[in-house]
Amino acid sequence: MSRVLIRVLWLMLISGLALQGCTPPKPVRLGTPIEGYSHTSAAINWFSVNRGGGPNISPYSGGGKQNCCASLPVKWHPGLTVVVEWEKDPDPYASANWPPLGTDGYRAAYKLHAAKYTRHRAVVPVARYERLGVVNVHFLPCNQVAVTAGLMMPGTPKYPYHFPQKMQEPATCPES
Template identity: 85%
Template sequence: MSRILIRVLWLTLISGLSLQGCTPPKPVRLGAPIEGFSHTSAAINRFSVNGGGGPNLAPYGYGGGQMCCASLPVKWHPGLTVVVEWVKDPDPYASANWPPLGTDGYRAAYKLHAAKYTHHRAVVPVAQYEDLGIVNVHFLPCNQVAVSAGTTYPGRPDYPFHFPQKMQEPATCPQP
């Protein structure tokens, strides 16, 4: 073989090996879309998972489509938790009796009503998942929350939770 051919082969080999170092590593965490489900008579005016916002939820409702995003590990591990924060309207139908929209009376009624919103924060375990998918947040009676983050969805047998859509608040809630 000629020296030029050997040099070309050598340079090709070195170039190929050096390019392997340019391959990006597989991600450890990804942003996953967020969905919510209210199983109570309260409205969830806003919520977040690890700082990523979720949609508004009507009473007993599935809400507003997917929002972006909650940062979670690609692979589930024991002890995995998320921080869920939410604002709850315990009387979402009160505006039916308010003065007309856009009036001073309406604004005053809204201000009094909004003062009754409750703010919550919980550190919640994430149900085990094989592959990271949609983050589903279930709001339950007594300000309890359940979170899944896999590729399955409510109603399927392999989904980790099977809550009824409508759940009633008990007369008294257990103390944390």
């Protein structure tokens, strides 16, 4: 073998060994599932966190259904916020008195009802987390929202929020 070829092979071997010691960098952000909770009598028709879609939520319910995903930093930092957007149905049980499904009367009733949906957007601080987990979005009276993203589950002692499942809207909401 020629000396040049031996040097090239030797260089390739050393380069290959040097690269084996390298590990890929840890991710700075990850996609994490989104779950929601409505603490009010309104239904949440849809919502998103940083444009990642969450499931629809019935009044006074939530949890158990997750959608994918919201991009969040692996490590929490002060000032961390997310953008939450949602559509709210203030009277989710109105259809009980509508004409039969599929009729012109039903379609007209639905159109009038859907005109009362409200859309909202809020920049919300994310509660401190040690390890990134499911993004939990709590919809509260007066179009307020609270967000967590850790491994603690609602109802556990270390969970940052302890909202009652059923909260009533006040007669007047404070201006934000």
